[in-house]
Amino acid sequence: MILAWHKPLRGLLPCYTFGGVYRDCQDVVVARQVAHVCGQPHEVIKAGEEFLSRFHHYAERAVYLTDGCVDVRRASDLYLNERARTIAPIRMTGNYGSEVLRGVRAFKPSRPLSGLFSQDALSYFNQAEETYHSLLLGHPVSFAVFKQAPWHHYGLLALEETQVSVRSPYLDNDLVQTVFRAPKSALATYDVCLNLIADGSSVLRDIPTDRGVGREGLGGKVLRKWEETLVKAEYAYDYGMPQWLARINHAVSILHLERVFLGRHKFNHYRVW
Structure with missing residues (x-):
């Protein structure tokens, strides 16, 4: 969606996608197509043997750099963003787009395994679940921007910003204000997102997303x-x-x-x- 409207000169923006070692994930497949259509260079940064050989280092640093706001599972994100910094010091990201434009919830309460905690502790889990559902009673964009983003996404953002300067256009004040004024029904489907892409670039509109959204029939x-x-x-x-x-x-x-x-x-x- 961003590239559909930005329309940069060919070869101006270095593009990259994080990938794995088993195969090209759908993010890589789609990103490669988008970069090709827009005439931009693209490469894949993989979390593979080099990362795993230094896992202890990245695991320790990830927890330390974020004051414990992420766990060792984010070690790969530290490695990948460290590599990304060699390509470009500023990273334009599409994070928060689904949350703002479609009301997607990135986290929710889950029940622990039976017998894992004492009965006394379970009451606190129940309270947390009730608190979570009470927060959903407001506007979905309010939950996404003022609760989900700072609570759930902060750790990863803090980790990324130790390596690159992150730009998040989907948290732009003007965009958020516009979505606040939109009817809630507009957030219930992909129609708004697909129309925005189509209005900017009909060619990019024809590329289905990683989940297959956008292909008709x-x-x-x-x-x-x-x-x-x-x-x-x-x-x-x-x-x-x-x-x-x-x-x-x-x-x-x-x-x-x-x-x-x-x-x-x-x-x-x-x-x-």
Whole structure:
């Protein structure tokens, strides 16, 4: 969406996407197409063997640099942004776009495993869940900008800004004011986002997103279902693997079923690392 309206001169903006070692994830596939259409250079920065060989260093630094606002799982983000700094000192990011324009919630309460905590502690989890749902009663943009962004996204932003200067156009005051005035129904679908892209560049509008959004007709519906299935499968075979699936996966570990799914939408795979 940003490139659809910015229309920079060809070759002016160095573009990059964070990727993994198993395959090109959908973010990489889409970004490469967008950069090609816009005539901009593009490269993939991978979290692979070099990062893993120095994992201890990046894990320790990530926690230290953010005063504990991120955990060791963000070690790869420190490494990747360190690499990104060699390409450009300023990073223009599309972060917060889905939250502001479509009301996407990036975090929600989840129940702990039964028996993990005492009954006395469970009451505090219940209070936290009630507090969370009470915050959703207001305007979705208010929740995204004034609560979700500073509470949930701050740690990653603080880590990124130790390496690069981050620009987040979707938090622009004028844009946020405009979305506040829009009817809530406008945030319920992808229509506004797709129309904004189409008005800026019809060619970019024809490129489907990493989730298959943007392709029309039956083929588009099938693509979206397929990508959503892959997202859930990758989550299940990575850090979201439930205990019952872990037992099955261990029994058939010789098949390495995780290789079928890992790397399609994510570049971090700490469960297998």
